[in-house]
Amino acid sequence: MVKGTQGYDKVIEAFATASFNLKFAEINHDFLSFLPTRSARVLDAGCGVGQNAAALAQLGYEVVAVEPFEPFLRKAASKYSGQRIQWLHDSLPELEKVSKKEGSFGFVLLDGVWHHLNVNERRRCIERLSSLMSEGAVCAISLRHGPAGAGTHVFPTSSSELFEYAIEFGFDVVLHLKNQPSKLPNKAQVTWSRIALKKRSFDLR
Secondary structure, three states, X not given: OOHHHOOHHHOHHHHHHHHHOOOHHHHOHHHHHHOOOOOOXXXXXXXXXXXXXXXXXXXXXXXXXXXXXXXXXXXXXXXXXXXXXXXXXXXXXXXXXXXXXXOOEEEEEEOOOHHHOOHXXXXXXXXXXXXXXXXXXXXXXXXXXXXXXXXXXXXXXXXXXXXXXXXXXXXXEEEEEEEEEOOOOOOOOOEEEEEEEEEOOOOOO
């Protein structure tokens, strides 16, 4: 079992019901302007039960959706069968099953998963994502701050820590929003930072 999935086995149905009712355009409103041109390849890393991946597919993208917790992945593949989504049982930071064979990614979404990675995993994660993304592509990351929720394997998150990895692996910070309240009920102690990292273009002339 991937450590970051600990705790979710106790709330599978409740988590799925709540997630299926979330609206992509509302939850990820701050990232919408960074979406690439239609038909681009996008990655939803830590897709849960797949509501974001499905929304991205409906927008016309070729979606690769990765989820380490099999019960969530099964629900995602069942509910959104027939859509242009490749479902992978895989996990951050290695993403061993994710390949650039069919092209680099023009957009990557990490929605509510960063706090499940420890410091060493986070650095490896940004390095790995950089290797999968095309120049000019954006990685959109939501950082959760506050007490643990359903997932019990969690670590404090820091924007400044993420910025260090971004600089090291060739990203510019193009969005940094702090202290955003949770959009879910009964989460008054939880706030979010939303960050977008754009992979630099390197001129080798």
